[in-house]
Amino acid sequence: MTTIFSKIIDKSIPADILYEDELALAFKDINPQAPIHFLVIPKKAIATINDIEEADKTLVGHLYWVAAKLAAEMGFAQDGYRAVMNCNEHGGQTVYHIHLHVLAGKALGWPPYQDKL
Ligand code: 5GP
Numbered sequence: 554m555t556t557i558f559s560k561i562i563d564k565s566i567p568a569d570i571l572y573e574d575e576l577a578l579a580f581k582d583i584n585p586q587a588p589i590h591f592l593v594i595p596k597k598a599i600a601t602i603n604d605i606e607e608a609d610k611t612l613v614g615h616l617y618w619v620a621a622k623l624a625a626e627m628g629f630a631q632d633g634y635r636a637v638m639n640c641n642e643h644g645g646q647t648v649y650h651i652h653l654h655v656l657a658g659k660a661l662g663w664p665p666y667q668d669k670l
Contacts, residue, residue: 554598554600554649554650555598556598556648556649556650557648558594558598558648558650558652559598559650561578561580561594562578562594562596568580568581568583569581571591571623571627572593572619572622572623574619575596576595576596576597576612576615577593577594577595577596577612577615577616577619578593578594578596579591579592579593579594579619579620579623579655580592582654586654586656587656587657587658587659587661588657588658588659589627589629589634589655589656589657589658590654590655590656590657591623591655592652592653592654592655593616593619593620593623593636593652593653593655594616594650594651594652594653595609595612595613595615595616595651597609597612598650599650599651600649600650600651601640601641601646601649601651602638602640602651603640603641604651605651613651616653617636617653620634620636620653620655623655624655624657627657629657629658632657633657634655634656634657634661635654635655635656635657635661636653636654636655636656637653637654637656638651638652638653638654639654
């Protein structure tokens with residue numbers, strides 16, 4: 554499935570890219586939800602967490618490695634941050650190409666939802 558993120562990967566639409574290697578890309582979120590908010594995505598198109606296959610385990614770990622590398626380089630690793638993936642409708646997923654949200658720059662609220670169980 555082609556998504557807006559495929560177009561960011563192939564550079565047919567612009568993004569504020571923070572990191573790129575052969576497996577992954579990190580870029581600033583267009584609608585930031587924290588003072589620092591970027592996305593780390595695999596170049597391989599995987600629609601949701603549910604579609605991660607056994608052969609993708611190292612790739613998904615690599616996304617966390619990129620997040621931690623950027624956190625260190627950008628200077629917010631020690632203060633802390635959140636690195637999360639949303640899955641499907643109840644998770645709030647809107648782009649069906651897995652992506653790690655990295656949110657930082659302030660103390661983030663927890664739990665992240667307001668409604669009652
Ligand atoms: P989701 O809701 O799927 O977990 O997160 C999708 C994220 O992608 C949202 O935070 C949204 O702001 C971001 N996003 C959607 N389209 C674009 C785009 O064209 N460029 C960038 N940089 N971010 C986007």
